[in-house]
Amino acid sequence: MKLRKFIPYIFLAPAFSIFLIFIIYPGVLGFIVSMYRTPYSFGQSVFVGFNNYLSIFETTSFLDALLRTFLFSLLVVPTIYCFSLGLALLMTSPSVKAKSVLRVFFFLPSVLSGVITALIWDWMLNYDFGFLNNLFTVLGLRNLPFLLNPTYAFLSLVLIMSWAASGFFMVIFIAGIQSIPQELYEAAEIDGASTFEKFTFITLPMLKPTSILVIILSTIQSMQLFDIPFVLTGGGPGESTTFAVEKVYNTAFINLNMGLASAMSFILFLVFLTIGILQFKVSREGQFLA
Template identity: 90%
Template structure:
């Protein structure tokens, strides 16, 4: 009987060990490094306490990269939401044929790595020989510097990231739509409700928990953005697409200031944690009100 009490802990031990080794231990080590002016691996270190945390806000470009990250999230989250919801509605419509093939087609970008996605769009958006600009030439339009102009590059990243992940969120919305009782739609049809009215008064309210989940996951994904802009634009032109996580990377591995980079990481962690707690609180209140 005593052994049976420990069985759940035995099954939890592997997952907890991985969490301890790859999350907790690096986090503690990173916090220790953030207390030093120089990293251990690049020379003698000097203990400076919390001075690195104060220096973060004086670091050139950090606040701008953080502001850029929030702006990117503010544009990407609604874009992902409406695209994935639209695809889910399309994939659950009785009038659409070959749904299985279309679902695979829309979901496929979600399984590609960020590096592959960046390389594909680097070729697609190239100014001289990219597919998109070649298409513009055929249509008699001027080539656009998608990756050379700061505004174009920023908007291009929003659309590319939305393209890359909308298929994943489409699957979540499909599951939510399919869980809505069909009796509600049948009753609405008897009352003479139009398709738009059924969507507004049945589908959207019933998808509230699913919508909250999509918003939370897309927020986490957008705030941690690194691989695609790093490979596609390198943070440029200038620093137009340098986001917070890439700024930490540049500080650590280009400027070789591990202490300052670790302090940036912990500040980002606290910001992301606050956003996560806020979203979790809103989601619980929303489910309660629903």
């Protein structure tokens, strides 16, 4: 009987060990490192307490990157939501043929690595030999500096991120739409409801839990974005596409300031934790009300 009490803990031990080794231990170690000033030569570290955290607020570069990350998420999340929901509605429409082929086509960008995605769009958006600018030349239009203008580069990343992620969230929306009882649509048709009314008063309300899940996952994914802007724009022009995660990377491995980078990472962790808790509360309330 005593052994049976420990059986659940035995099964939990591998997962807990992995969580302890790869999550808890690095997090605690990172917080300890944030209390030190590490010289560029990686010599003897000097304990500075919370001075690294104070220096973050004295110099606005990381705060600007964090604000830029929030702005990016505010643009990307609604775009992904609309794209993925639109594709899901298209893929569940009875009038659309070859749905299996189209689903694979739309889902394919989400399985590509960020590096491959960045290289594809670098070829598409290049000012001198990019596909889009060559098409503009053929049409008699002037070339656009997609990756050379700060505003264009930022908006290009919004569209690229939306293109890369929408296929994955399309699958989630398809599952949500297919779980809606067809009797609701049949009753609405009997009452003379239009297609728009059925979408507004049946589909959207019934997709509330799915919508919350999509918003949570896309927010986390957009705020952690690193590989695509790092490869495609290098954070430029200037720092117009340098987001919070890349700022931490540059501070640690370009400026070789591990203490300051660890402090930035811990602040970023607190921001993500706050957002996650808020979204979790909204998710619980949304499931209760759905």
